[in-house]
Amino acid sequence: MAILSGCRTHTGCRYILMSAMTKDENQRLAAVKTLQALVEKKLNIGTSGNVSVRTIEGMLITPTGINPALLLPEQIVAMDLEGQVAEDQLTPSSEWQMHADVYREKPDVNAIVHCHSPYATILACAHKSIPAVHYMVAAAGSDEIPLAGYATFGSKELSQANLEALSGSLACLLANHGQLATGENLDQALKLAELVEEQAHCYWGTLAIGGPRLLDSQQMNEVLAAFADYGQQKSTNGLPPVKKTDQTLRGKE
Numbered sequence: 485m486a487i488l489s490g491c492r493t494h495t496g497c498r499y500i501l502m503s504a505m506t507k508d509e510n511q512r513l514a515a516v517k518t519l520q521a522l523v524e525k526k527l528n529i530g531t532s533g534n535v536s537v538r539t540i541e542g543m544l545i546t547p548t549g550i551n552p553a554l555l556l557p558e559q560i561v562a563m564d565l566e567g568q569v570a571e572d573q574l575t576p577s578s579e580w581q582m583h584a585d586v587y588r589e590k591p592d593v594n595a596i597v598h599c600h601s602p603y604a605t606i607l608a609c610a611h612k613s614i615p616a617v618h619y620m621v622a623a624a625g626s627d628e629i630p631l632a633g634y635a636t637f638g639s640k641e642l643s644q645a646n647l648e649a650l651s652g653s654l655a656c657l658l659a660n661h662g663q664l665a666t667g668e669n670l671d672q673a674l675k676l677a678e679l680v681e682e683q684a685h686c687y688w689g690t691l692a693i694g695g696p697r698l699l700d701s702q703q704m705n706e707v708l709a710a711f712a713d714y715g716q717q718k719s720t721n722g723l724p725p726v727k728k729t730d731q732t733l734r735g736k737e
C-alpha cells in the first residue's frame with residue numbers, strides 16, 4: 485500500500501521520500517514494541533492483544549495470531565478504514581473493525597491499545613465499570629471508566645458498543661472481554677491501558693474489603709479541572725496528558 489506523499493517543491497525529492505519511509509518504519513516498530521510491552525507489563529498473555537496507529541491512508545495494525553515476541557515490523561498490516569488490505573500482507577487483527585471505527589469517529593485518536601489485562605477483565609466479566617474510586621480515574625477523561633456492553637469479538641456490534649462507551653472517555657472496559665485505551669500516540673495509549681489496569685486492580689481490591697468510598701462529583705470535577713490545566717501545559721513540551729498529570733500529581737504527594 486502506498487504510504488508516500490511526494491515533495492511539493494521538487495519532483496522526486498528523495499529527502500521527503502526518505503522521511504516518509506522512516507515514519508512508516510518507525511510506526512511499524514512502535515507497534516511491535518507496544519505489543520511486546522503489553523506482554524512484559526503483564527497486560528496481555530498469548531496473542532489476544534492488538535494495537536494500531538493511524539496513518540494517512542487508514543491505519544497500521546498488528547496481525548492476528550502472531551506471538552508478540554516473534555512479530556516483525558514488516559508484518560504489521562497496512563489497511564484503510566473500510567477494511568481493505570493491500571495484497572501480500574498477513575491477516576489483520578480480528579478486532580480491526582473496532583480500531584477503524586474509533587479512528588473514523590474520533591479524530592483526536594491516533595493510536596489504540598486493546599488487551600485482556602487481568603483485573604480489567606475481571607471487572608468486565610462482572611459487568612462493572614470503574615467508578616471514582618481513585619482520583620486517577622480522571623486520567624481517562626471523566627469520573628468513571630465506562631463499560632461497553634457485550635458483543636461477539638470482532639463484530640460490528642462490539643465496535644458500536646465500544647464507540648458508545650468511548651463517547652465521553654479515552655478508555656473503556658469491554659464486557660466479558662477486556663479493555664481498550666486510546667491516545668494521541670502509542671506511548672500514550674499504552675500508558676492509559678496501564679492506568680486502566682491499575683485502577684481496575686484498585687477497585688477490585690476495595691470490593692474485597694467491603695467496598696470503596698468513592699470520590700463525589702465535586703471532588704472529581706476539581707481533579708478533571710486540574711488535569712485540564714496540566715493538559716494545556718503539555719502543548720508546549722509535547723508530553724502526553726496522562727503521563728504528565730500522573731508524574732505531576734504523584735510528585736506532589
Ligand SMILES: [Zn+2]
Pocket residue numbers: 532533579598599600637661662
Ligand atoms: Zn480482545
